[in-house]
Amino acid sequence: MIQINQLSKKYKGATDYSVYNLDLTVEEGEIFGLLGPNGAGKTTLISMLCSLLKPSSGSFTINGLDYHSHKNQLKRLIGIVPQEYALYPTLTAFENLTYFGSMYGLKGKSLRDTIQKQLEILGLTDFAQKKTKTFSGGMKRRLNLISGILHRPKVLFLDEPTVGVDVQSRTVIIDHLRKLNTDGTTIVYTSHHLNEAEQFCTRVAIIDHGIIICQGRPSELIANQHEIRHLEDLFLKLTGKAMRDHA
Template identity: 70%
Template sequence: MIQIDQLSKKYKGADFYAVKDLSLTVHEKEIFGLLGPNGAGKTTLISMLSSLLKPTSGSFSINGLDFQESKNELKQHIGIVPQEYALYPSLTAFENLRYFGSMYGLKGDSLQENIISNLKTLGLYDFAHKRIRTFSGGMKRRINLITSILHHPKVLFLDEPTVGVDVQSKSVILEHLKNLNGQGTTIIYTSHHLNEAEHFCTRVAIIDHGKVVCKGVPQDLVVEQKGAHNLEEVFLARTGKALRDYA
């Protein structure tokens, strides 16, 4: 579904590459986790794959579409759930979803039915006509997710989709993502919640300094790493325990 070949990104004025000669294959219907410390290059990689950021070099394709030759068509096959809320706080949940649905070319009764169905599934139907600014963090995360799946994308990019939410919201979000995956959506997911990633992802790649340091089925990586009992211990063994604070 996704083929990445020697992809690199160096920001203007930066001393180092954010992503450097990264190659990776993601298969259809996978739940693929991109894991790494702060500044490892995860968000930069997702931004390039979703055509929000131009690569410095290298190439990639999604569903057989080359990012340079078929950029507009490629965008129609993907959905993006950013780390920050991409919502209009002064509009209601329904108004936000109707607006974002129209950007995908959706309209009429089919769009309305789609919105209502998703609101019910994610427990938000009773709040459809409340303004987003009145919502809790977990409710905003769920609305953020709905905006990205109204057009039924083949690939869904999720950047920290459960950060800062309560246990109940996290459970609903992950369950809905599993259902989408079961219906054929390939999911690319980043998170610092390694226990969550270990049980949610079919495969993961741990990235550090813009490069893949290891990849595979989470349980296999735990077995292969001497002395490791879980994915968090694999992560620390591969990336070190030094603090990764940066401004």
Template identity: 70%
Template sequence: MSKKYLGAENYSVSNLSLSINDQEIFGLLGPNGAGKTTLISMLCALVKPTSGSFTINDLNYKQHKTEIKKLIGIVPQEYALYPTLTAFENLKYFGSMYGLKGKALNEKILSHLEILGLEKFANKKISTFSGGMKRRVNLLASILHNPKVLILDEPTVGVDVQSKNVIISFLKELNANGTTIIYTSHHLNEAEQFCTKVAIIDHGQIIVEGKPKDLINKAEDLHNLEDVFISLTGKELRDYA
């Protein structure tokens, strides 16, 4: 797939080809402006590719856009929650948008809040929550409909260590139960431990792909995924506006 925005000089994603296996935890890593967000936006059917297409669960984007949207869950980097509503009210609203309702939805919300340690705060407004608490509710809003594929954009950014551990443990459990995870993050140590496979993207193209340990073992002077990342993308700042 490729994507060039109107008025842009360069392609944000350029002739990118990618295959992600069922029940993989796949990390999309890259510097600022590398094309990660554009790629994710296309996979979520929020942004139309300039050229190319993709399939999820054997459904082609061009013919089955609505069906694909039902199969995926999206956890955006920014909080997608209503601050004046309670945690329970937020989750009930998002659950209803997926067609869930009644006692089954209420019980599902309460059980998931309990799993992530939020049951005591179910009836508190989101505006009163800490960053880590908001991250956990943000995650729950995306998985109430049991998505086949869960797409996460920086799911642990700005959270405390305890919240991060709870989120990662919950995601691993989802994956063990059959959910394929596509994950972006600048926390490379976290990605090294969490992902079964990663692709490093730069200038809209994949420059390397593989299991974290295999990428690290390719050279003697590479000790972790951060070393791999710096060796391939360089040390220059990637500021953009």
């Protein structure tokens, strides 16, 4: 589904590459986790794949479509759920979703029915006519997810989709993502919740300093390392325990 070849990104004025000569394949139907410390290159990589950032060099295809030649077609194939809330605070939940749905060419009864169904699944039906600035963090996360999946994307990019939410909201979000995956959506996901990633992802890649340092099924990666019990243990072994603050 996704084929990445020698992809690199160096920001203007930066000394180092944020992503460097990266090769990666994501198969159709996978839930693929991109894991790494702060500043490792995860969000930069996803931003390039979503056509939000122009690569410095290299190439990638999604569903066989090349970024250089089929940019608009690629955008119609993908859904994006960013780490920051992509919502208009003074609009209601229903108004937000109507707006985002219309950007994908959805309209009329079909769009209204889709919105109502998704609001019901994610427990937001009673708040459809409330302004999103009144929502809790977990409610905003769930609404953020709906806005990225209204058009039933073939590939869904998720950047920290459960950060800062309560256990109940996290459970609802993960369960819904599993259902979307079962229905045919390939998922690429970043998170600092490594226990969640261990249970959720079919495969993961750990990235640091813009380079993939290991990849595979979580259970196999753990089994192949001495005295490693969890994905978090492996993560710390490979990336170290030093703080990764950056601005």
